[in-house]
Amino acid sequence: MADKKNPDKKRRDDEPSAKGAPEQGAPAAGDARPEDAQPGAAQPDAAPDVAPVDAEAAASADGIEEDELTVQDILDAAEREVAEPTSEHLADLKRVTAEYANYRRRTEANRVVEKERVTGDIVKLLIPILDDLYRAEKHGDLEGDSAFATIAAKLRSSVERLGLTSFGAVGDPFDPTMHEAIFQMPSADVEMETVGDVAETGYYLGSTLLRAAKVVVQVPSDG
Template sequence: MTDENEKPEGAPGSGAPEGGEAADGFVEAEGPDVETSLSDADQAFLNGEGELPEGMGPDGTPRAESEHLADLKRVTAEYANYRRRTERERETIKERATGDAARAILPVLDDLDRAEAHGDLAEGGPLTAIAQKLRGAVGRLGITAYGEKGELFDPHQHDAIFQRESPDVQQPTVSDVVERGYRIGDTTLRVAKVVVDTPSGS
C-alpha cells in the first residue's frame, strides 16, 4: 500500500532535482558564469594597463573637473607667492623710508648721549623729559641702538677708530664707544664708532 505522503521520485517537491529544477522550484542557470560587460579600454585600465578611459583625469575624476582643480591650485599658489613678495617689498620700502628719516636725527641722538655722559640729563633736569620723548619715538619706529663696552669687536658692525693693545683681553674687544650704531630691522643705519682693545703681541 502506497503512503499518501510519499511522492514518486522526481516528482515536484520531492527534493530530488530533475531537469535542472531546484528544490525551491527555480530553474538554475546553465552555461558559463555571466560577467559584467566592460569595454576593452575600461577593462585594461582596471587591470593597470593601457590609457585612462576617455574623459577621465589621472585622479579618477572627470577630465574637465580634474583640469579645473589643477588650475585652481596653480592660481592659489601663485597668489600666495605674490602676496608674500608684496609684503616683503612693502616692509622693505617702509624700513628705507623710516631709515632715511632716522638718519636725519641721529646727530641729535648723539648729542643726547654726550649730554647724558656729562651728567646734563640728570633726573628732573630740563632736557631729561625731551630726551625721553625723543628716544621713545625713535624706539616706536623700530630703530634700535647698539654698541656697548665689553662687546667683541665685529668689523661688520663696528668702525674701529682707534686700537690699542691690552693684556686684559683675549680677543679684540670694544673698550669705549664714541658713537653708538643704529639699525632698523635687518638694515644697519650706521655702524658704531668704537675704540678697540686687542690682545698684547697680536
C-alpha cells in the same frame, strides 16, 4: 437592305472615319479620367504636402537654449564645477592658488622693505640729535629730572617705537660687520678684541643697519 451593287459600302461605313481616331463616345487617350482606372492599377505618386519652412522660426529654435540660459543656470554650473572639478580645472586652480600665494608673499616683503626705507630716511635726520644726547649723557648733562633729560627720554622713546635700536657699548666683543674700529689699543686685560670706548653709537632700524658704531678696540697683549 444592303446594297447589292456595292457590298463594300456598308463595311466602309462601319469603319472609323479617320485612321486612329477614337470611336464616337469613347474617350481619347489623353482624356483618361481617374474614375475610369482599373481597380488595382498603379496610381501615379501624389506630391506630398510639405509645409513651407520659416527660416526665421528655425533660427529662433536654434537659439532657444541660449536665450533661455539664466544667471541661475550659470551659478548652478559653477557650483557643479566646484563640487566635481575636472583634472584640468583642478590643475589650473592649484596653479592660480600658488601664484596668488607667491604674489602675497612678494607684496608683503616689498611693503616691509618700503616701510623700513621711508622710516629710515626720517630717522636718519634725527641721528645727529641722538648723537648730541649721547655726548651730553657722557658729560653728565642728562642726570636728574631736568627738562633736558625729560626731552631726551621722550625723543629716545619715540624713535624706539619707530623700530630704531642702538648698539655699541664698552665691553662688547668687536664685530667688524657692525663696528668700525677707529683705533686699536693693546691691553693685557682682554683675551679677545673688545670694544674699549664708543665714539659714535650704532643704529639698526629693524633688520637694516643704518650706521655702524665707531669704537676703540682693545686687543690682547702679552705685556
